[in-house]
Amino acid sequence: MDRxxxxxxxxxxxxxxxxxxxxxxxxxxxxxxxNTRPTGDQCWDLIDTAMSDIAAEMGDIxxxxxxxxxxxxALGAACLVELSFYPEQINSGRSPYPQIKAxxxxxxxxxxxxxxxxxxxxxxxxxTDLMAESSFPDVDPCDPNAIVGWSSRW
Numbered sequence: 001m002d003r004x005x006x007x008x009x010x011x012x013x014x015x016x017x018x019x020x021x022x023x024x025x026x027x028x029x030x031x032x033x034x035n036t037r038p039t040g041d042q043c044w045d046l047i048d049t050a051m052s053d054i055a056a057e058m059g060d061i062x063x064x065x066x067x068x069x070x071x072x073x074a075l076g077a078a079c080l081v082e083l084s085f086y087p088e089q090i091n092s093g094r095s096p097y098p099q100i101k102a103x104x105x106x107x108x109x110x111x112x113x114x115x116x117x118x119x120x121x122x123x124x125x126x127x128t129d130l131m132a133e134s135s136f137p138d139v140d141p142c143d144p145n146a147i148v149g150w151s152s153r154w
Contacts, residue, residue: 003047003048003051004051004055004061004066005063005066006051006061006066006067006069006070006073007047007051007070007073008047008070008071008073008074008077009031009047010031010032010033010040010043010044010047011030011031011032012070012071012074013032013043013046013047013074013077013078013081014029014030014031014032015030015074016074016075016078016100017078017081017082017096017100018030020032020036020037020081020082020085020086021036022036022037023035023036037085038081038084038085043077043081046077046080046081046084047073047074047077049076049077049080050073050074050075050076050077050079050080051073051076053076054069054072054073054076054108054111057108057112058111058112058115059115059119061115062115062118062119064114064118065111065114065115065118068107068110068111068114069111069115071107072104072107072108072111075100075103075104075107076104076108078100078104079097079100079101079104082095082096082097082100083097
């Protein structure tokens, strides 16, 4: 299958859900490959599904917003990894699915507006970064007390 220029990679999906890139020996390569669950090929299938969902709603993605579309597709694929491979953990609160889904929904809505604007007049608003309004707090990453409790594993 020929993938669109804005296709995220398994590493892009792994950047969203790094803890899911574990191998059977406990390594975290940060991407999905033949030693992870899902495998790299399975991740590509989920990426294709996420991209199809975006394209079905928005049509062709203008060059101007393809980086943002790549990020949204990575979030969508991350949701699909959770739903497909870890469904038992979603309802038990051991999955990041609700947070990723909320992030995806907000980013999807912004992308849809950006695609419409780019198709209407060839420009988008000044804020082209879909991640600008993410749900992550604005903290100093060097402050060891800044993100208390975020070190837990699923």
